Amino acid sequence: MNKQQQQQHERSMSRVEKGLARRYRQERNFKRLGLGAILMGLLFVSFLFISIFANGYTAFQQTFVKLDVFYDPEVIAPVGETDPDVLSAGHYGGLVKATMRELFPSVTNRRDKKKLYGLISTGAAFQIRERVMQDPSVIGQRESIWVPADDDVDMLIKGHIDLSLPESDRRIKDDQLSWIQGMQEDGRVEKRFNTTFFAAGDSREPELSGIKGAAVGSFFTLLICLAISFPVGVAAAVYLEEVAPKNRWTDLIEVNINNLAAVPSIVFGLLGLAVFINFFGLPRSVPLVGGLVLALMTLPTIIIASRVALKSVPPSIREAALGVGASPMQTITHHVLPLALPGMLTGTIIGMAQALGETAPLLMIGMVAFIVDIPGGAMDPSAVLPVQIYLWADSPERAFVERTSAAIMVLLVFLISMNLLAVWLRKKFERRW
Amino acid sequence: MKKLISAAVALSLTGFVGMASARDYINVVGSSTVYPFATVVAEQFGKTSKFKTPKIESTGSGGGLKLFCAGVGVEHADITNASRRIKKSEVERCAGNGINDIIEVKVGYDGIALANSKAAPQFSVTRKDIFLALAKEVPDPKASESGRLVANPYQTWKEVNASLPDMAIEVLGPPPTSGTRDAFAELAMEGGCKKIGWIKAMKKKDKKMYKSICHTVREDGKYIEAGENDNLIVQKLEANKGALGVFGYSFLDQNSDKVQGSLVDGVAPTFELIADGSYPVSRPLYFYVKKAHVGKIPGINEYLAEFTSDKAWGDEGYLADKGLIPMPTEERKAFKSDVDGLKNLNL
Numbered sequence: 100m101n102k103q104q105q106q107q108h109e110r111s112m113s114r115v116e117k118g119l120a121r122r123y124r125q126e127r128n129f130k131r132l133g134l135g136a137i138l139m140g141l142l143f144v145s146f147l148f149i150s151i152f153a154n155g156y157t158a159f160q161q162t163f164v165k166l167d168v169f170y171d172p173e174v175i176a177p178v179g180e181t182d183p184d185v186l187s188a189g190h191y192g193g194l195v196k197a198t199m200r201e202l203f204p205s206v207t208n209r210r211d212k213k214k215l216y217g218l219i220s221t222g223a224a225f226q227i228r229e230r231v232m233q234d235p236s237v238i239g240q241r242e243s244i245w246v247p248a249d250d251d252v253d254m255l256i257k258g259h260i261d262l263s264l265p266e267s268d269r270r271i272k273d274d275q276l277s278w279i280q281g282m283q284e285d286g287r288v289e290k291r292f293n294t295t296f297f298a299a300g301d302s303r304e305p306e307l308s309g310i311k312g313a314a315v316g317s318f319f320t321l322l323i324c325l326a327i328s329f330p331v332g333v334a335a336a337v338y339l340e341e342v343a344p345k346n347r348w349t350d351l352i353e354v355n356i357n358n359l360a361a362v363p364s365i366v367f368g369l370l371g372l373a374v375f376i377n378f379f380g381l382p383r384s385v386p387l388v389g390g391l392v393l394a395l396m397t398l399p400t401i402i403i404a405s406r407v408a409l410k411s412v413p414p415s416i417r418e419a420a421l422g423v424g425a426s427p428m429q430t431i432t433h434h435v436l437p438l439a440l441p442g443m444l445t446g447t448i449i450g451m452a453q454a455l456g457e458t459a460p461l462l463m464i465g466m467v468a469f470i471v472d473i474p475g476g477a478m479d480p481s482a483v484l485p486v487q488i489y490l491w492a493d494s495p496e497r498a499f500v501e502r503t504s505a506a507i508m509v510l511l512v513f514l515i516s517m518n519l520l521a522v523w524l525r526k527k528f529e530r531r532w
Numbered sequence: 533m534k535k536l537i538s539a540a541v542a543l544s545l546t547g548f549v550g551m552a553s554a555r556d557y558i559n560v561v562g563s564s565t566v567y568p569f570a571t572v573v574a575e576q577f578g579k580t581s582k583f584k585t586p587k588i589e590s591t592g593s594g595g596g597l598k599l600f601c602a603g604v605g606v607e608h609a610d611i612t613n614a615s616r617r618i619k620k621s622e623v624e625r626c627a628g629n630g631i632n633d634i635i636e637v638k639v640g641y642d643g644i645a646l647a648n649s650k651a652a653p654q655f656s657v658t659r660k661d662i663f664l665a666l667a668k669e670v671p672d673p674k675a676s677e678s679g680r681l682v683a684n685p686y687q688t689w690k691e692v693n694a695s696l697p698d699m700a701i702e703v704l705g706p707p708p709t710s711g712t713r714d715a716f717a718e719l720a721m722e723g724g725c726k727k728i729g730w731i732k733a734m735k736k737k738d739k740k741m742y743k744s745i746c747h748t749v750r751e752d753g754k755y756i757e758a759g760e761n762d763n764l765i766v767q768k769l770e771a772n773k774g775a776l777g778v779f780g781y782s783f784l785d786q787n788s789d790k791v792q793g794s795l796v797d798g799v800a801p802t803f804e805l806i807a808d809g810s811y812p813v814s815r816p817l818y819f820y821v822k823k824a825h826v827g828k829i830p831g832i833n834e835y836l837a838e839f840t841s842d843k844a845w846g847d848e849g850y851l852a853d854k855g856l857i858p859m860p861t862e863e864r865k866a867f868k869s870d871v872d873g874l875k876n877l878n879l
Contacts (some may be wrong), residue, residue, distance in 0.1 A: 120781070197674055217853075221576075225579055235814075259787060268650070268788050268789045269788075270786070270788070270789070302575055303568065303575055304575075380607055382555070382607060383559075383607075384589065405536040441863060443535070465589050465591075467590060468587070468589040468590070469567070469570075469574065469575075469587070469588040470587055471574070471575050471578050471585035472557075472578065472584055480557065480587045490590075492761065492763065493760070493761050493763060494568070494763075494784045495763070495785075495787075496786060496854065497787070498764075
């Protein structure tokens with residue numbers, strides 16, 4: 100190395116060293132930026148989860164009141180009566196009122212009585228009716244039963260009512276408060292696990308409302324969606340990937356499938372309204388139509404995922420199968436498809452999870468409706484979980500706030516478990532070549 | 533194999549069509565304002581009768597009447613709720629599709645409240661103030677009788693009316709698709725607009741112009757469209773003390789610990805004052821029944837009987853508990869007898 104070269108080398112070394120600190124700093128900043136993005140995401144997610152949980156966990160409990168009901172034969176039906184028509188026609192609301200009057204004999208004024216009756220849910224009468232229908236022999240006897248309290252009482256017990264406000268601004272008035280306190284001292288008020296929330300359909304009384312109707316509706320909708328989109332999606336993917344010639348037409352189809360995956364979901368709802376309801380005359384608000392619409396929406400997702408899965412099966416497997424004399428169909432059904440299936444299933448589950456959380460297309464086909472009865476099949480009108488959340492969020496009663504959050508929690512549990520299943524499937528069956 | 537598949541497909545298709553041709557539940561569509569009341573009746577009806585619970589879709593008044601008037605038959609709605617009266621054009625549309633007999637039932641009244649957070653002072657406005665604060669174009673403040681309109685210059689309530697607080701105008705309300713917005717424009721804004729002599733005189737000459745002056749809401753960000761969700765407006769009012777919100781009385785009733793209704797023309801939006809008609813911003817609620825379906829779809833008669841019973845829409849009924857303002861006894865009686873006799877709508 101001559102002198103000139105050495106000088107040059109030293110110059111460039113010093114230049115490198117001068118810039119080194121800056122480059123290290125840039126490197127650190129780059130890493131920090133990435134980490135910051137992740138932390139920000141986590142912060143938002145945890146904020147979302149915490150606010151939903153904090154709002155919603157109280158909904159899993161419900162306040163119950165113990166009533167000593169006298170199954171008065173004069174109000175319901177004579178002792179020994181077993182005819183269900185007569186039993187169901189009894190004036191059970193009157194029974195609840197009589198029990199409350201008995202509990203607070205000092206209340207005589209008509210207005211006060213109305214306030215007193217308001218402490219108990221209107222569901223109490225139905226509960227007593229059911230009890231009598233099941234076992235008519237209780238008529239004429241006295242029994243202690245726990246009935247749901249009214250939603251305002253429930254809110255009070257859960258501490259959602261600010262008692263420092265003037266009486267006129269509260270949903271629970273002072274005398275109601277003293278009655279409730281009286282019952283509490285007698286041990287007649289208790290918070291219990293809210294089974295109604297998981298066992299009932301929608302209701303306009305928060306304490307009687309539940310998500311079962313919506314969950315069953317979601318189940319039927321997804322079932323229809325899966326039954327249509329999975330076979331069609333896989334068949335389309337196999338054809339495009341394994342059989343179809345590569346030409347302008349298949350390119351065009353491929354571009355269109357990718358485009359469809361990006362179409363806003365409400366467009367599928369409009370399509371469903373025009374085709375299934377207006378043209379084929381299927382009824383509104385049924386899981387069948389909902390499932391068909393969501394199938395259209397998830398098809399592109401499934402086709403794309405399935406094609407990727409098929410692509411990842413190495414050509415050597417196909418060549419070996421063809422080489423030992425398998426027909427192309429045997430090659431696909433015996434070798435390629437089983438190897439690609441885990442990837443296809445993963446894509447399908449993610450597509451289903453997306454469909455489960457979808458509301459917009461269902462608005463168009465009338466699934467945003469008040470439906471009390473739990474659907475018994477794909478042709479019964481029903482709501483789905485996200486729609487139920489939407490409907491509750493729009494209800495005036497305060498107690499629906501916590502129920503909205505609780506329903507979101509249930510939906511999140513379903514979504515997370517579906518995604519975990521997809522991850523598990525991928526981990527278990529994934530093969531690297 | 534192929535035959536089997538095609539047979540199965542054919543069978544399932546006829547199965548669907550077969551199932552679609554019979555319906556054993558009542559199909560109700562329509563206004564989101566009537567929805568909270570109709571659903572309570574439906575639930576009560578479903579639980580106490582041997583019929584299935586009616587299905588109630590919240591589609592808005594206009595959307596509901598469109599579905600209702602689409603035709604006669606099980607695939608069409610039996611009843612539509614409306615937060616305004618049916619229009620002549622809609623009756624004609626119905627008639628065009630073979631629906632000649634419609635039963636009109638007035639349910640009760642709904643007050644529209646202009647409310648703000650409890651933490652802020654209560655407002656007392658006149659309808660004229662509301663018009664001046666929220667209209668897109670108002671009479672020139674320098675020469676209000678000149679008949680000249682200018683783009684709304686008012687920035688604070690004090691500028692509108694010196695007796696009002698010095699707070700920036702900020703009103704959260706429903707979007708134009710909402711029936712509540714229509715009623716607010718008609719009752720509150722037009723009510724105030726009429727107080728200005730030369731605009732009132734215009735009503736006879738140029739009705740269209742009059743309507744556009746009175747009903748057009750300003751679009752410079754002072755009136756904020758907060759969506760159809762009234763709960764959201766209540767929450768926003770709580771967070772934003774300087775804002776007022778427009779929503780139905782039932783939401784005011786349920787949130788009386790958080791928000792307070794403003795006095796309009798000196799009258800507070802309370803149950804009693806809306807019921808006796810002294811609160812100026814209240815409107816009737818209706819539902820319409822397709823007579824051709826009565827007797828075909830099980831339970832319609834019984835549903836009507838439940839809705840028009842005293843325990844539902846009476847002064848002490850369960851609908852009043854949910855925030856519906858009942859009609860006076862006489863009016864209730866008249867509508868009840870119309871329903872019992874299935875009397876036809878006559879506009």
